[in-house]
Amino acid sequence: MDACTVLLEPVKARPNLSLVPSPSALDDDSRDWLRGLRSEGLEREETVERLHLLLLRAARFEVARRRPTLPHLRGNELDDIAHEAAGDALMSVLVRLDDFRGESRFTTWVYKFALLEAAVKLRKRAWQGREVPLEPETWGLFESGGAGPAREAFQGELIDAVRDGIAQLTLHQRQVLVALALNGVPIDVLAERLESTRGALYKTLHDARRALRAYLASRGFEPEDWI
Numbered sequence: 721m722d723a724c725t726v727l728l729e730p731v732k733a734r735p736n737l738s739l740v741p742s743p744s745a746l747d748d749d750s751r752d753w754l755r756g757l758r759s760e761g762l763e764r765e766e767t768v769e770r771l772h773l774l775l776l777r778a779a780r781f782e783v784a785r786r787r788p789t790l791p792h793l794r795g796n797e798l799d800d801i802a803h804e805a806a807g808d809a810l811m812s813v814l815v816r817l818d819d820f821r822g823e824s825r826f827t828t829w830v831y832k833f834a835l836l837e838a839a840v841k842l843r844k845r846a847w848q849g850r851e852v853p854l855e856p857e858t859w860g861l862f863e864s865g866g867a868g869p870a871r872e873a874f875q876g877e878l879i880d881a882v883r884d885g886i887a888q889l890t891l892h893q894r895q896v897l898v899a900l901a902l903n904g905v906p907i908d909v910l911a912e913r914l915e916s917t918r919g920a921l922y923k924t925l926h927d928a929r930r931a932l933r934a935y936l937a938s939r940g941f942e943p944e945d946w947i
Contacts, residue, residue, distance in 0.1 A: 750826035757817060771813065774827060776806035778834035786842050793845065801845065805837035812837070843906040878941060885935035893928035896921055901929075 746754070756767030779802040787798060812833050820829055886894055895914075899905040900921070911918050933943070 746822040747825060750820075750822060753826040754817065754820070757814065768810070768814070771830065772806060772810050775809045775813070775830060775834040776802060778831045779803075779805040779809065779838040782835045782838035783842065786839070790842060790846055801841050802838060805841050806834055809833035809837045840908045843908055844912060847906065847909040878936075881936055881939045881941060882932070885932045885939075888935055889928050889931055893924055893931065896924045897928040897932070900925055 753767065753771070756763055757771065758764075759767070780799070783798050783802045783805075787793075790798075793801075809830070813830050820826060886897065889897065896910065899910050900907060907918055907921055910916075911921055914921070
Protein backbone atom coordinates (compact mmCIF):
# COMPACT_ATOMS: atom_id res chain seq x y z
CA MET A 721 0.00 0.00 0.00
CA ASP A 722 1.58 3.31 -1.05
CA ALA A 723 1.48 6.60 0.83
CA CYS A 724 -1.32 8.10 -1.28
CA THR A 725 -3.56 5.13 -0.50
CA VAL A 726 -2.75 5.37 3.21
CA LEU A 727 -3.57 9.06 3.27
CA LEU A 728 -6.86 8.69 1.43
CA GLU A 729 -8.30 5.36 2.55
CA PRO A 730 -11.55 5.55 4.55
CA VAL A 731 -11.23 5.67 8.31
CA LYS A 732 -11.75 2.28 9.89
CA ALA A 733 -14.26 2.26 12.67
CA ARG A 734 -12.82 1.84 16.14
CA PRO A 735 -13.58 -1.60 17.56
CA ASN A 736 -16.49 -1.45 19.96
CA LEU A 737 -16.18 -3.51 23.11
CA SER A 738 -19.95 -3.50 23.59
CA LEU A 739 -21.79 -6.51 22.30
CA VAL A 740 -24.97 -6.53 20.26
CA PRO A 741 -27.96 -7.36 22.45
CA SER A 742 -28.96 -11.00 22.30
CA PRO A 743 -31.95 -12.79 23.75
CA SER A 744 -29.83 -15.82 24.62
CA ALA A 745 -29.52 -16.66 28.31
CA LEU A 746 -26.27 -16.07 30.13
CA ASP A 747 -24.10 -19.03 31.04
CA ASP A 748 -23.89 -19.87 34.74
CA ASP A 749 -20.35 -18.54 35.18
CA SER A 750 -21.19 -15.20 33.58
CA ARG A 751 -24.33 -14.91 35.66
CA ASP A 752 -22.29 -15.53 38.82
CA TRP A 753 -19.81 -12.81 37.87
CA LEU A 754 -22.54 -10.26 37.26
CA ARG A 755 -24.38 -11.15 40.44
CA GLY A 756 -21.22 -10.77 42.48
CA LEU A 757 -20.24 -7.46 40.91
CA ARG A 758 -23.73 -6.06 41.39
CA SER A 759 -24.00 -7.19 44.98
CA GLU A 760 -22.89 -5.25 48.06
CA GLY A 761 -20.51 -5.70 50.92
CA LEU A 762 -18.03 -8.55 51.21
CA GLU A 763 -19.38 -10.51 48.24
CA ARG A 764 -18.81 -7.58 45.90
CA GLU A 765 -15.35 -6.87 47.29
CA GLU A 766 -14.29 -10.48 46.80
CA THR A 767 -15.70 -10.57 43.26
CA VAL A 768 -13.95 -7.31 42.33
CA GLU A 769 -10.69 -8.70 43.70
CA ARG A 770 -11.07 -11.86 41.61
CA LEU A 771 -11.85 -9.77 38.56
CA HIS A 772 -8.76 -7.64 39.09
CA LEU A 773 -6.59 -10.76 39.25
CA LEU A 774 -8.16 -12.01 36.04
CA LEU A 775 -7.52 -8.71 34.29
CA LEU A 776 -3.97 -8.61 35.61
CA ARG A 777 -3.26 -12.02 34.07
CA ALA A 778 -4.61 -10.79 30.75
CA ALA A 779 -2.58 -7.58 30.93
CA ARG A 780 0.60 -9.47 31.81
CA PHE A 781 0.00 -11.79 28.86
CA GLU A 782 -0.27 -8.82 26.48
CA VAL A 783 2.77 -7.12 27.98
CA ALA A 784 4.81 -10.31 27.61
CA ARG A 785 3.63 -10.72 24.02
CA ARG A 786 4.76 -7.20 23.12
CA ARG A 787 7.92 -7.20 25.21
CA PRO A 788 10.28 -7.70 22.21
CA THR A 789 9.17 -4.31 20.88
CA LEU A 790 10.33 -2.58 24.07
CA PRO A 791 13.76 -4.09 24.85
CA HIS A 792 14.80 -1.03 26.89
CA LEU A 793 12.15 -1.67 29.55
CA ARG A 794 12.96 -3.75 32.59
CA GLY A 795 10.80 -6.41 34.14
CA ASN A 796 9.58 -4.25 36.99
CA GLU A 797 8.58 -1.48 34.58
CA LEU A 798 6.63 -3.93 32.47
CA ASP A 799 4.89 -5.30 35.54
CA ASP A 800 3.98 -1.75 36.58
CA ILE A 801 2.40 -1.25 33.15
CA ALA A 802 0.44 -4.48 33.54
CA HIS A 803 -0.86 -3.43 36.95
CA GLU A 804 -1.84 0.00 35.67
CA ALA A 805 -3.60 -1.54 32.66
CA ALA A 806 -5.46 -4.02 34.88
CA GLY A 807 -6.60 -1.23 37.19
CA ASP A 808 -7.89 0.93 34.33
CA ALA A 809 -9.54 -2.09 32.72
CA LEU A 810 -11.26 -2.89 36.01
CA MET A 811 -12.73 0.61 36.19
CA SER A 812 -13.94 0.35 32.59
CA VAL A 813 -15.59 -3.01 33.18
CA LEU A 814 -17.37 -1.86 36.33
CA VAL A 815 -18.95 1.15 34.62
CA ARG A 816 -19.93 -0.87 31.55
CA LEU A 817 -21.50 -3.97 33.06
CA ASP A 818 -24.79 -3.17 31.35
CA ASP A 819 -23.01 -3.41 27.98
CA PHE A 820 -22.47 -7.13 28.46
CA ARG A 821 -25.10 -9.08 26.53
CA GLY A 822 -23.89 -12.65 26.89
CA GLU A 823 -22.76 -13.41 23.34
CA SER A 824 -19.50 -14.67 24.85
CA ARG A 825 -18.46 -15.69 28.30
CA PHE A 826 -18.07 -12.80 30.71
CA THR A 827 -14.40 -13.63 31.20
CA THR A 828 -13.81 -13.47 27.44
CA TRP A 829 -15.52 -10.09 27.29
CA VAL A 830 -13.52 -8.53 30.11
CA TYR A 831 -10.24 -9.84 28.71
CA LYS A 832 -10.67 -7.41 25.82
CA PHE A 833 -10.54 -4.46 28.19
CA ALA A 834 -7.26 -5.59 29.73
CA LEU A 835 -5.65 -6.36 26.38
CA LEU A 836 -6.67 -2.97 25.00
CA GLU A 837 -5.44 -1.04 28.03
CA ALA A 838 -2.10 -2.87 28.01
CA ALA A 839 -1.60 -2.26 24.31
CA VAL A 840 -2.40 1.44 24.65
CA LYS A 841 -0.02 1.91 27.56
CA LEU A 842 2.79 0.07 25.80
CA ARG A 843 2.36 2.19 22.67
CA LYS A 844 2.54 5.34 24.77
CA ARG A 845 5.62 4.06 26.57
CA ALA A 846 7.31 3.26 23.25
CA TRP A 847 6.84 6.88 22.18
CA GLN A 848 7.78 8.39 25.52
CA GLY A 849 10.42 11.06 24.98
CA ARG A 850 10.15 10.83 21.20
CA GLU A 851 9.15 13.71 19.00
CA VAL A 852 5.78 13.27 17.33
CA PRO A 853 6.22 14.18 13.64
CA LEU A 854 3.33 16.35 12.46
CA GLU A 855 4.73 17.12 9.02
CA PRO A 856 5.87 14.73 6.26
CA GLU A 857 9.43 13.71 6.94
CA THR A 858 9.96 13.37 3.22
CA TRP A 859 7.73 13.54 0.20
CA GLY A 860 9.88 10.80 -1.27
CA LEU A 861 7.60 8.40 0.59
CA PHE A 862 5.12 8.89 -2.22
CA GLU A 863 7.53 7.80 -4.92
CA SER A 864 7.60 4.26 -6.23
CA GLY A 865 10.41 2.98 -8.36
CA GLY A 866 10.07 0.83 -11.43
CA ALA A 867 7.23 2.77 -13.05
CA GLY A 868 7.37 3.65 -16.73
CA PRO A 869 7.78 7.25 -17.95
CA ALA A 870 4.05 7.78 -18.43
CA ARG A 871 3.23 6.40 -14.99
CA GLU A 872 5.98 8.45 -13.37
CA ALA A 873 4.66 11.62 -14.98
CA PHE A 874 1.12 10.88 -13.82
CA GLN A 875 2.35 10.00 -10.33
CA GLY A 876 4.22 13.29 -10.18
CA GLU A 877 1.02 15.16 -10.97
CA LEU A 878 -0.86 13.19 -8.32
CA ILE A 879 1.80 13.87 -5.68
CA ASP A 880 1.69 17.58 -6.46
CA ALA A 881 -2.10 17.53 -6.18
CA VAL A 882 -1.92 15.65 -2.84
CA ARG A 883 0.53 18.18 -1.46
CA ASP A 884 -1.66 21.05 -2.64
CA GLY A 885 -4.72 19.35 -1.15
CA ILE A 886 -3.02 18.84 2.19
CA ALA A 887 -2.03 22.52 2.18
CA GLN A 888 -5.74 23.40 1.85
CA LEU A 889 -6.59 21.60 5.10
CA THR A 890 -6.73 23.35 8.44
CA LEU A 891 -3.53 23.15 10.47
CA HIS A 892 -5.12 20.68 12.89
CA GLN A 893 -6.46 18.48 10.09
CA ARG A 894 -3.08 18.51 8.39
CA GLN A 895 -1.22 17.58 11.56
CA VAL A 896 -3.58 14.75 12.42
CA LEU A 897 -3.65 13.33 8.88
CA VAL A 898 0.11 13.40 8.46
CA ALA A 899 0.89 12.10 11.95
CA LEU A 900 -1.57 9.21 11.88
CA ALA A 901 -1.71 8.21 8.22
CA LEU A 902 1.77 9.06 6.99
CA ASN A 903 4.14 9.03 9.94
CA GLY A 904 2.55 6.13 11.82
CA VAL A 905 2.04 7.84 15.16
CA PRO A 906 -0.30 5.73 17.36
CA ILE A 907 -3.59 7.53 17.88
CA ASP A 908 -3.36 7.15 21.66
CA VAL A 909 0.02 8.89 21.65
CA LEU A 910 -1.20 11.70 19.41
CA ALA A 911 -4.32 12.20 21.54
CA GLU A 912 -2.14 12.60 24.61
CA ARG A 913 0.30 15.01 22.94
CA LEU A 914 -2.48 17.15 21.46
CA GLU A 915 -4.58 16.95 24.64
CA SER A 916 -7.43 15.47 22.63
CA THR A 917 -9.37 12.18 22.52
CA ARG A 918 -9.35 9.19 20.20
CA GLY A 919 -12.88 9.98 19.08
CA ALA A 920 -12.04 13.58 18.25
CA LEU A 921 -8.96 12.54 16.29
CA TYR A 922 -10.88 9.89 14.34
CA LYS A 923 -13.39 12.59 13.40
CA THR A 924 -10.63 14.97 12.33
CA LEU A 925 -8.93 12.22 10.30
CA HIS A 926 -12.21 11.36 8.59
CA ASP A 927 -12.89 15.01 7.73
CA ALA A 928 -9.35 15.55 6.48
CA ARG A 929 -9.47 12.53 4.18
CA ARG A 930 -12.87 13.51 2.87
CA ALA A 931 -11.64 17.04 2.13
CA LEU A 932 -8.50 15.72 0.45
CA ARG A 933 -10.45 13.30 -1.73
CA ALA A 934 -12.83 16.10 -2.72
CA TYR A 935 -9.88 18.32 -3.65
CA LEU A 936 -8.33 15.61 -5.81
CA ALA A 937 -11.68 15.03 -7.52
CA SER A 938 -11.84 18.74 -8.32
CA ARG A 939 -8.43 18.37 -9.99
CA GLY A 940 -9.76 15.56 -12.17
CA PHE A 941 -8.40 12.55 -10.29
CA GLU A 942 -10.53 9.45 -9.72
CA PRO A 943 -10.36 7.09 -6.71
CA GLU A 944 -8.70 4.40 -8.81
CA ASP A 945 -5.85 6.82 -9.52
CA TRP A 946 -4.49 6.63 -5.97
CA ILE A 947 -5.35 3.02 -5.08
